Amino acid sequence: MDRENVSLAALIVGGILAVFLFDVLVWIVLPVVALLGWLVWDFLPVEDEPELPDDADEEVPAWFAAQLRETVEFCLPRVRVDDPIWCLRSTELTPPGYEDREWIDRPPGLEPKTVQAVIDKRKLALADPGRTVEAGQLHGGRLLLSAHEASNDNGLTASISGYYFDDSDVPPWDTWICVLPGDDSLLVAWVPSEFQEIVQESIANECIGMLAWADGPGSWPYGPAPAWLAAV
Numbered sequence: 001m002d003r004e005n006v007s008l009a010a011l012i013v014g015g016i017l018a019v020f021l022f023d024v025l026v027w028i029v030l031p032v033v034a035l036l037g038w039l040v041w042d043f044l045p046v047e048d049e050p051e052l053p054d055d056a057d058e059e060v061p062a063w064f065a066a067q068l069r070e071t072v073e074f075c076l077p078r079v080r081v082d083d084p085i086w087c088l089r090s091t092e093l094t095p096p097g098y099e100d101r102e103w104i105d106r107p108p109g110l111e112p113k114t115v116q117a118v119i120d121k122r123k124l125a126l127a128d129p130g131r132t133v134e135a136g137q138l139h140g141g142r143l144l145l146s147a148h149e150a151s152n153d154n155g156l157t158a159s160i161s162g163y164y165f166d167d168s169d170v171p172p173w174d175t176w177i178c179v180l181p182g183d184d185s186l187l188v189a190w191v192p193s194e195f196q197e198i199v200q201e202s203i204a205n206e207c208i209g210m211l212a213w214a215d216g217p218g219s220w221p222y223g224p225a226p227a228w229l230a231a232v
Helices: 003-043 062-078 112-125 156-161 193-205 227-231
Strands: 142-147 176-180 183-191 211-213
Touching: 062 112, 062 176, 062 183, 112 176, 156 193, 183 193, 193 211
Parallel strands: none
Antiparallel strands: 142 183, 142 211, 176 183
């Protein structure tokens, strides 16, 4: 065999060997390396991501617990079942726009600053350091949600409740705890046990669906309210 034939045979054998090695690399070596890499990664100790505390979304915020306490403490001695219109609409906490009795027929509307004015007045009225109510306690009451901007102002709940609600479905101002942060249209109020029956009847008959118990079942179209409200 001459030199040219030997060189040609070497090239052919080299080409075949190269194709074979390439196939081995693609079909055997690379999958094995990938599998080993996956196994090593899977069994290596990996630092867990920090978990959020269980109360991240459900713990009652301290500011809310304090305002709830002030609301309950202020309202408890003033509850009178025979006077749903005035017993929890005190002169001391009268909010801006409600100074005269025209609000009975023409409620002035509810803004965050209006609710904040009540909160500030109540805090001053309870400046005495002695506390009769612990923070976060409902004392038999329930929390009510009012999507007050959705009201059709038809006065139905006022009629049902003897004006515990006004014509815009807003509960008495002494019971206002707050508007929810991030959603000024949701008012949270405390309802003493003595008025829960008429409030429940109002919720059942109010046609817009803008009143709801914070701890009530089912969905609510004006939410979502934070989960911690139901845990109070």
